[in-house]
Amino acid sequence: MKKIRISIIGFGVIGSGVAKAISKKRDHIKHRYGIDLDLVGIGENNGGIVCEKGLDPMEAYNLARSREMNKHPCWKEDMKGIKVIREVDADIVIETTPTNIDSGEPGLSHMLTAFKNKRHVVTSNKGPLAVAYKELIRAAEENEVQFRFEASVGGAMPVFNLVRETLQANKILSIKGILNGTCNYILTRMSTEGMTYEHALSEAQELGIAETDPSYDVEGKDTACKLVIIANDIFGIDSTYKDVEIEGITGITLESLKLASDKGYAIKLIGEVEERLIVAPRLVPKDHLLAVGGTLNIMSLNTDLAGEITITGKGAGAIETSSSILSDVINIAKL
Amino acid sequence: MKKIRISIIGFGVIGSGVAKAISKKRDHIKHRYGIDLDLVGIGENNGGIVCEKGLDPMEAYNLARSREMNKHPCWKEDMKGIKVIREVDADIVIETTPTNIDSGEPGLSHMLTAFKNKRHVVTSNKGPLAVAYKELIRAAEENEVQFRFEASVGGAMPVFNLVRETLQANKILSIKGILNGTCNYILTRMSTEGMTYEHALSEAQELGIAETDPSYDVEGKDTACKLVIIANDIFGIDSTYKDVEIEGITGITLESLKLASDKGYAIKLIGEVEERLIVAPRLVPKDHLLAVGGTLNIMSLNTDLAGEITITGKGAGAIETSSSILSDVINIAKL
Numbered sequence: 001m002k003k004i005r006i007s008i009i010g011f012g013v014i015g016s017g018v019a020k021a022i023s024k025k026r027d028h029i030k031h032r033y034g035i036d037l038d039l040v041g042i043g044e045n046n047g048g049i050v051c052e053k054g055l056d057p058m059e060a061y062n063l064a065r066s067r068e069m070n071k072h073p074c075w076k077e078d079m080k081g082i083k084v085i086r087e088v089d090a091d092i093v094i095e096t097t098p099t100n101i102d103s104g105e106p107g108l109s110h111m112l113t114a115f116k117n118k119r120h121v122v123t124s125n126k127g128p129l130a131v132a133y134k135e136l137i138r139a140a141e142e143n144e145v146q147f148r149f150e151a152s153v154g155g156a157m158p159v160f161n162l163v164r165e166t167l168q169a170n171k172i173l174s175i176k177g178i179l180n181g182t183c184n185y186i187l188t189r190m191s192t193e194g195m196t197y198e199h200a201l202s203e204a205q206e207l208g209i210a211e212t213d214p215s216y217d218v219e220g221k222d223t224a225c226k227l228v229i230i231a232n233d234i235f236g237i238d239s240t241y242k243d244v245e246i247e248g249i250t251g252i253t254l255e256s257l258k259l260a261s262d263k264g265y266a267i268k269l270i271g272e273v274e275e276r277l278i279v280a281p282r283l284v285p286k287d288h289l290l291a292v293g294g295t296l297n298i299m300s301l302n303t304d305l306a307g308e309i310t311i312t313g314k315g316a317g318a319i320e321t322s323s324s325i326l327s328d329v330i331n332i333a334k335l
Numbered sequence: 336m337k338k339i340r341i342s343i344i345g346f347g348v349i350g351s352g353v354a355k356a357i358s359k360k361r362d363h364i365k366h367r368y369g370i371d372l373d374l375v376g377i378g379e380n381n382g383g384i385v386c387e388k389g390l391d392p393m394e395a396y397n398l399a400r401s402r403e404m405n406k407h408p409c410w411k412e413d414m415k416g417i418k419v420i421r422e423v424d425a426d427i428v429i430e431t432t433p434t435n436i437d438s439g440e441p442g443l444s445h446m447l448t449a450f451k452n453k454r455h456v457v458t459s460n461k462g463p464l465a466v467a468y469k470e471l472i473r474a475a476e477e478n479e480v481q482f483r484f485e486a487s488v489g490g491a492m493p494v495f496n497l498v499r500e501t502l503q504a505n506k507i508l509s510i511k512g513i514l515n516g517t518c519n520y521i522l523t524r525m526s527t528e529g530m531t532y533e534h535a536l537s538e539a540q541e542l543g544i545a546e547t548d549p550s551y552d553v554e555g556k557d558t559a560c561k562l563v564i565i566a567n568d569i570f571g572i573d574s575t576y577k578d579v580e581i582e583g584i585t586g587i588t589l590e591s592l593k594l595a596s597d598k599g600y601a602i603k604l605i606g607e608v609e610e611r612l613i614v615a616p617r618l619v620p621k622d623h624l625l626a627v628g629g630t631l632n633i634m635s636l637n638t639d640l641a642g643e644i645t646i647t648g649k650g651a652g653a654i655e656t657s658s659s660i661l662s663d664v665i666n667i668a669k670l
Contacts, residue, residue, distance in 0.1 A: 021640060025504050033503070150501075156641035158501035165500035166485075166493035168368070169360050169661035289627065289647065305356060306491035306658035309648040312624065313641060323641035326504035 001034055004333045007041035007090040007119075009081045009110050010097030014124050014151075015042075016064040017318025018094055018325050019057035025326065026057075035333045037326075043084030044069065045106075047077040050088050081106060085113045092329055095123040101216075101225055101241055104128040108136075115139040115147070122328040124151035124321055130225040130241045133232040146335065148328035149233075153179060153226040154297045156320035157313035161327060163234050163301070170303035172234050174274035179226045181295035181315040182210045182217040183249050183269040188293040191257045191266060197250070209295060209316075219248035220279040223271040231273050244277040252281055266291045336369055339668045342376035342425040342454075344416045344445050345432030349459050349486075350377075351399040352653025353429055353660050354392035360661065361392075370668045372661075378419030379404065380441075382412040385423055416441060420448045427664055430458040436551075436560055436576055439463035443471075450474040450482070457663040459486035459656055465560040465576045468567040481670065483663035484568075488514060488561040489632045491655035492648035496662060498569050498636070505638035507569050509609040514561045516630035516650040517545045517552040518584050518604040523628040526592045526601060532585070544630060544651075554583035555614040558606040566608050579612040587616055601626045 006022070008015045022037050030036050039057045042049040049060060051074040063069045070077075085093055093114040097107050108128040112135075114121045121140070123129075128136060129152055140147035153159045163172060178184050182204060189200040201218070204210035216222050224244040231237040249269050260267050260283055268290060270282040284291045289310050292298045297315030302308055314320040341357070343350045357372050365371050374392045377384040384395060386409040398404045405412075420428055428449040432442050443463040447470075449456045456475070458464075463471060464487055475482035488494045498507060513519050517539060524535040536553070539545035551557050559579040566572040584604050595602050595618055603625060605617040619626045624645050627633045632650030637643050649655040 021504070025640070028506065029504060157644065158497065161501040162493065162497070165666075166496040166662055167658065168665045169356070169364060170658055171363065286622075287628075292624065293622075303658070305360070305654055305661070307649045307652070307655055309492065309646070311644070311646045313644040317642070319640055320642055323502065323505055323638070326640070327501055330503040331500075 001030065001036050002333060003036045003038050004092060004329070005038050005040045005090045006092050006094060006329070007043065007084055007088050008039065008094045008096060009043040009085060010095065011042050011044050011060070011064050011069065012096070012098070013318045014321055015094070015096035016061045018096065018322045020061045021319055021322035021326060023058040023061065029330065033330055033334065035330060037329065040090055041084045041088035043079065043081035045080060047075060048079035048081070048084045049074045050076060050079050050084060052089065081110055082113055085110055085119070086117055090119055092120045092122055092332060094325060094329070095121055095125050097125055099125055099127040099225070101127050101130050101221060104131040108132055111136055112139055115143040115145055118143055118145055120146040120332050122148045122325055122332070124325060126152045126225040126229065129229045133229065134238060146332045148332060149229065150328050151321045151324035153229055154299065154313065155315040155317060156323045157297050157299065157311055157315060158324070159230070159299060160233055161331070162311060167301070167303060167306060167309065170305045173302045173304060174272070175230055175234065175299060175301050176270060176272045176290070177297065177299035178268055178290065178292065179271045179297055179299070179315065180217055180223045180269060181297060182214065184293070185209050185295045186218070187249060187252065187257070187267060187269065190254055191261060192293070194254065196254055197252060218250050220246040220269060223269060223279045224277070227271045227273050227277045227279065231277055235273060239277060244279060247280040249281055336365065336371050337668060338371045338373050339427060339664070340373050340375045340425045341427050341429060341664070342378065342419055342423050343374065343429045343431060344378040344420060345430065346377050346379050346399050346404065347431070347433070348653045349656055350429070350431035351396045353431065353657045355396045356654055356657035356661060358393040358396065364665065368665055368669065370665060372664065375425055376419045376423035378414065378416035380415060382410060383414035383416070383419045384409045385411060385414050385419060387424065416445055417448055420445055420454070421452055425454055427455045427457055427667060429660060429664070430456055430460050432460055434460055434462040434560070436462050436465050436556060439466040443467055446471055447474055450478045450480055453478055453480055455481040455667050457483045457660055457667065459660060461487045461560040461564065464564045468564065469573060481667045483667060484564065485663050486656045486659035488564055489634065489648065490650040490652060491658045492632050492634065492646055492650060493659070493662070494565065494634060495568055496666070497646060502636070502638060502641060502644065505640045508637045508639060509607070510565055510569065510634060510636050511605060511607045511625070512632065512634035513603055513625065513627065514606045514632055514634070514650065515552055515558045515604060516632055517549065519628070520544050520630045521553070522584060522587065522592070522602060522604065525589055526596060527628070529589065531589055532587060553585050555581040555604060558604060558614045559612070562606045562608055562612045562614065566612055570608060574612060579614060582615040584616055
């Protein structure tokens with residue numbers, strides 16, 4: 001049995017969801033891969049839980065859900081994120097702090113600190129990748145550690161591992177897809193229920209599908225970040241957020257959706273990487289593969305050998321995202 | 336640079352297509368993975384081409400297409416499939432002889448011989464897997480070699496590697512999909528063009544989408560074989576072809592398709608693995624993901640963490656299938 005010591009930095013919905021998934025799947029992963037995932041540290045911005053002998057991930061999850069992490073016997077106020085990364089002896093740091101597309105912080109410093117301390121990093125955090133992809137890759141290489149970010153694009157839907165592990169012989173010619181579930185939900189509801197944009201948005205907010213400040217999603221910024229990561233990793237295009245041409249869905253009217261529908265089209269917020277990186281609403285024939293509804297994400301890869309490969313899955317959700325994070329963790333642990 | 340010596344056994348459409356793909360992608364694979372794919376042997380049922388210093392795969396492809404393999408300077412009449420496997424010093428044997436679902440031969444003997452000679456096997460051949468999955472896995476393990484068969488199901492669409500390399504932490508609860516492009520083509524044409532079954536079938540035969548004897552496809556046998564491989568590999572269900580409940584598409588009338596269509600449904604030949612293995616025509620809502628048309632294959636996996644993941648791609652074609660074969664070859668070469 002190979003013991004893999006894990007710290008989780010950022011213990012919100014995604015971070016605590018990873019702890020829950022570890023609790024649920026620990027035996028399965030032991031049995032199947034001979035890998036024992038041992039949670040030894042959790043770092044938040046007001047303190048952390050550290051236990052070198054291993055924590056009960058489900059206990060930590062429950063305390064986080066009831067906002068009582070400081071009641072854990074191993075809670076320490078001075079053990080904030082970056083200190084946990086430096087001082088707790090973990091093999092892998094799972095970085096799940098919120099995305100910040102301006103500076104990439106605090107994720108960027110977390111990741112660079114982890115690399116410097118010879119720890120592998122697995123993340124769902126798009127911010128650092130969208131502003132400093134090259135710097136991160138170089139830092140990981142220099143420190144001879146792994147850096148994986150399957151969960152940063154598409155939630156549970158495999159993107160980077162799909163290309164890296166199942167389409168190795170292919171050149172990827174272009175990628176096109178729906179990479180933001182919030183926008184897809186709003187457009188689907190407007191189209192199928194005849195709701196106005198404002199109505200669909202407020203419904204999405206009530207359901208927790210959209211944030212109180214939805215601008216990051218509806219203005220296309222989230223999709224743009226994801227395209228930057230795809231462009232860098234899959235196409236080797238050295239790009240950052242500012243290289244993306246972006247148009248969101250805030251200008252889409254019920255009338256335009258109806259008009260499109262009458263002609264057999266849906267309107268979808270499509271992200272594309274080919275020569276340029278573009279996010280824009282597009283007409284998609286209703287019977288086209290990309291015309292998936294609800295909060296689904298979907299991605300079509302145009303390749304030189306396999307032709308077009310399309311994959312779809314849940315683009316959000318804590319447990320769903322944990323599927324991608326644990327896939328990266330297992331891939332690193334197997335090396 | 337790691338040199339990987341390859342023999343291809345069965346040099347028909349798929350086998351020669353692999354040679355063409357190797358020719359096309361050899362530099363890419365060298366550059367990207369540091370692996371040099373060196374074709375050293377080709378075995379057919381009337382002889383073979385053997386050259387320990389390496390063959391030009393494109394020359395072999397062209398000779399095969401013009402049925403002049405015996406004009407190759409290294410052609411030897413006595414070097415038939417099994418002899419090439421035994422005597423040519425290859426690291427990986429790519430087995431691409433035709434599928435035989437009764438005995439699995441000649442593929443089964445080819446694979447067992449390759450294992451005994453400590454050669455890894457990569458195959459697109461469903462026959463041996465559908466009749467002797469366990470025996471093959473055991474033989475590969477005993478001889479400490481790899482056995483990969485991504486191309487046996489779904490053509491270019493990743494199936495086994497998708498589960499193994501991108502959904503590792505998940506339990507797969509059930510799988511449902513369209514795994515035969517010929518049936519999908521016939522049903523699509525009947526439905527969209529109002530053709531009779533006979534008319535759509537003969538069109539498919541003219542286009543090379545259906546065989547002269549189409550029974551293997553239209554009676555659901557091909558889909559059944561694929562379910563057996565999925566059940567064994569992904570679910571660990573010890574099963575063979577005779578465990579599948581099979582109903583094909585030969586009884587589907589234009590009237591039933593019209594009736595379904597009026598109610599918003601398509602009829603698709605669906606293969607399912609859950610507790611039982613079933614192939615049968617099913618009503619699928621037209622706006623459902625599984626309602627893909629033409630010759631596409633599609634597979635939905637229901638998982639415990641990621642929820643539902645659906646993938647679709649070209650289920651046939653020599654170059655497309657080579658994508659899966661080369662993916663397996665690269666995965667083995669990287670070990």
